[in-house]
Amino acid sequence: MKVAVLGATGLVGRTMLKLMGDRAWVSGDPVLLSSARGAGTKLEFAGRQLECKEVSAEDFQGVDITLFSAGGDASRIWGPVAAEAGAWVVDNSSAWRMEEGVSLVVPEINGHLIKPTGGGKGGIIANPNCSTIQVAMAVAPLDRIFSVREAHVTTLQAVSGAGQKAVAELERQEQNPNAEMNEIFPRPIFHNAIPAIGAALADGSYEEEDKVVRELRKILGRKDDLAVTCTATRVPVVTGHSAAVRLVCEKPIDLTKAADALANFKGVEVDPDPHAYMTPREIVGQSTVHVGRLRAEPNNPHALMLWVVADNLLKGAARNAVQIADLLAGKPQS
Ligand SMILES: NC(=O)c1ccc[n+]([C@@H]2O[C@H](COP(=O)([O-])OP(=O)(O)OC[C@H]3O[C@@H](n4cnc5c(N)ncnc54)[C@H](OP(=O)(O)O)[C@@H]3O)[C@@H](O)[C@H]2O)c1
Known part of the structure; x- marks a missing residue:
């Protein structure tokens, strides 16, 4: 699965990268995104140093799963853009949590709401408050x-x-x-x-x-x-x-x-x-x-x-989000 992370330079973003480093379902290098402030920052993923860039709409083309931890304003802008491009967005912000039709998921409790992505059709899934x-x-x-x-x-x-x-x-x-x-x-x-x-x-x-x-x-x-x-x-x-x-x-x-x-x-x-x-x-x-x-x-x-x-930062944010991504990838982990 092709992955992008928006908010990669932040506390939650860095923690998600650490957790995803051992996920076999992640294909190639994830696309690392931030605002203009964080562009150029080098971040570690699975032992490799990857460069973060400023987010743009093209970054979501061909992406299967994208993890957002860039705050509510960025989520409101980029969530629909990524979903429209066919990606599933797992959003750490509060922007979409109470939206009708958006699942708010803690995998151990209501993980049944997530179906593995078949590609092509995207959407938004919300990660709850920590x-x-x-x-x-x-x-x-x-x-x-x-x-x-x-x-x-x-x-x-x-x-x-x-x-x-x-x-x-x-x-x-x-x-x-x-x-x-x-x-x-x-x-x-x-x-x-x-x-x-x-x-x-x-x-x-x-x-x-x-x-x-x-x-x-x-x-x-x-x-x-x-x-x-x-x-x-x-x-x-x-x-x-x-x-x-x-x-x-x-x-x-x-x-x-x-x-x-x-x-x-x-x-x-x-x-x-x-x-x-x-x-x-x-x-x-x-x-x-x-x-x-x-x-x-x-x-x-x-x-x-x-x-x-x-x-x-783990169960309250990054771990829960990556568990949701595991379910989307059809590879739930213990
Ligand atoms: N920390 C927690 O325990 C926790 C728990 C649950 C949920 N959350 C949620 O997760 C999100 C991130 O939290 P955090 O603790 O990781 O915050 P943080 O350390 O302040 O990091 C914020 C990240 O968002 C990026 N960003 C900010 N504005 C942006 C914009 N307009 N466009 C693109 N990227 C932007 C920043 O990039 P730059 O490097 O470019 O500034 C940075 O990567 C928030 O929505 C927060 O409410 C956090």
Whole structure:
């Protein structure tokens, strides 16, 4: 399959290139694309140094699968162009996620929505928001046995979730904690926690919180019958998102069954000890979603609480996108 990557110079783009380096279904060198800023940048793919160029419509001609991680504006422009040229677009941005007719896919949950591409006819498939993916991975197996009615989520999100400029901003503030240097985040992020991610919305929420609410329902195939609330916070962690999740279910909770359902769900690792947990530092570089602090809620037999940690650049972005590409190529990987 001929592949192109738009946003190849970014954190997610580079991670996707690393993951695709061992995919036998990728034929030849992928076409590496960015804005004019990144054109000329040399990037490694499967041990070879390839040059990135500024995106243009011709770049999608003859391409079977193209992975986008260039932000919403670029996705809105180039998604339809690539699809019209016959490519399948796997898009990491939020541009198309809630669009009617666009699948929002976490392969372990709803990978059946993806059919291998036969070539000729393209389209857009959306990769969910990073926090939503890891929360969905933990909620889906529990929903199947207990029928989740409410999901209350508090995220603690790493700065790399906002791209490489955000990582640089934290590093600058570490060097000089007293300087006012907030370009990406609304307040200093070093030694801090910021309960505001994305634009402020009229209903009192921030954009990131709204994404978790709407995307979780779409991935699980649910509507208003699943009540979701979210408070999304940015914390001075470089990589690895955490989420504290409280679920209220139709059926009473059996903690042994909950732990078994999570343990048997591909892509999830769980420690059933209620005091056990993983931290972002411990899971960086891992593909799985880690669940800990699994415990019942006192006085409510229908509620349980858990702690969910995952690498936002891997399962939260690049790995999930490459898993979708594997399905499009007809070569799902374990
Ligand atoms: N980081 C995460 O954990 C994560 C998780 C899920 C989803 N996402 C989404 O993935 C996308 C990329 O995130 P990132 O963290 O990799 O960001 P990043 O490190 O800031 O990289 C952004 C990439 O997009 C390219 N780009 C920006 N504007 C462009 C334009 N107008 N035309 C073509 N290319 C353009 C940049 O190229 P230049 O080199 O030319 O600037 C760069 O390659 C975003 O939509 C983000 O929301 C990120």
